[in-house]
Amino acid sequence: MSISAKDVKELREQTGAGMMDCKKALQEADGDFDKAIEILRKQGQKLSEKRADREANQGLIVTRVSDDGSEAAALEINCETDFVARNEDFQNRAKQFLDIVFENKIQSVDELLEEKLDDLTVADHLKDMVSKIGEKIKIGRIVFANSGGHYISYIHPGNQLGVLVEFEGEVNDEEIGKDVAMQVAAMNPIAVTKDDVDSSVVEQELEIAKEQLLNEGKPEEIAEKAAQGKLRRFYEERVLLQQKFVKDNSLSVEEYLKEQSTPLVKSFHRLQLGEDS
Secondary structure (H helix, E strand, C coil), X not given: CCCCHHHHHHHHHHHCCCHHHHHHHHHHCCCCHHHHHHHHHHHHHHHHHHCCCCCCCEEEEEEEECCCCCCEEEEEEEECCHHHHCCHHHHHHHHHHHHHHHHHCCCCHHXXXXXXXXXXXXXXXXXXXXXXXXXXXXXXXXXXXXXXXXXXXXXXXXXXXXXXXXXXXXXXXXXXXXXXXXXXXXXXXXECCHHHCCHHHHHHHHHHHHHHHHHCCCCHHHHHHHHHHHHHHHHHHHEHHHCEECCEEEXXXXXXXXXXXXXXXXXXXXXXXXXXX
């Protein structure tokens, strides 16, 4: 049947798909808009599958914190190119998905994909984005946090790195909280305190340090003691509260917070594009 340019334009506005794709879908659906949309979505699914092996290591990190600081959420959405990540529609979708995580207290990507946005699941919205944009697009990670502390967020310029820091109590000066969040972004600690470091990591660090010292010819007993010294330096480099504060190296982060009469850090989440944790 003959398909009018007006119908093609209307379908394109509804779906964001290309003009020729819309025209072919309408022809295949005999002018039925609902069927044409379904056809386009199926094409998007095929395109998504076709691009499943492509690298999607660009994208955005977005965060949201409640007005009282008691709840926070973060989301990583990935695409193939920085050009797409800078697209306003892509950025708006990221914020919409983040709002779903925040408002529904979503705890996993799979759970998010099943949630509805404007009568479509998030999974279907992603398929439509793939169909429209022509790149692999996926939700990388999400975080929803409400563990009883006070949350502060920081997004590094470019939205490729985001941090949520939970403090043990209310932070009266948000700039202090931001400073600590920036510390997490810059120094990439693995734990808040040394007690939080996994015992297997501690054992590995001690073993490496001891082996290095023995290889240097140190006696076993001296190597054992010196390895403990190296472990202390490891904690100072990798444990947040023991790290040197980046804005004042004369203080540790813990000393800085105590000096500012600010609650200590309880937990943190650091999301960087392409990292697994």
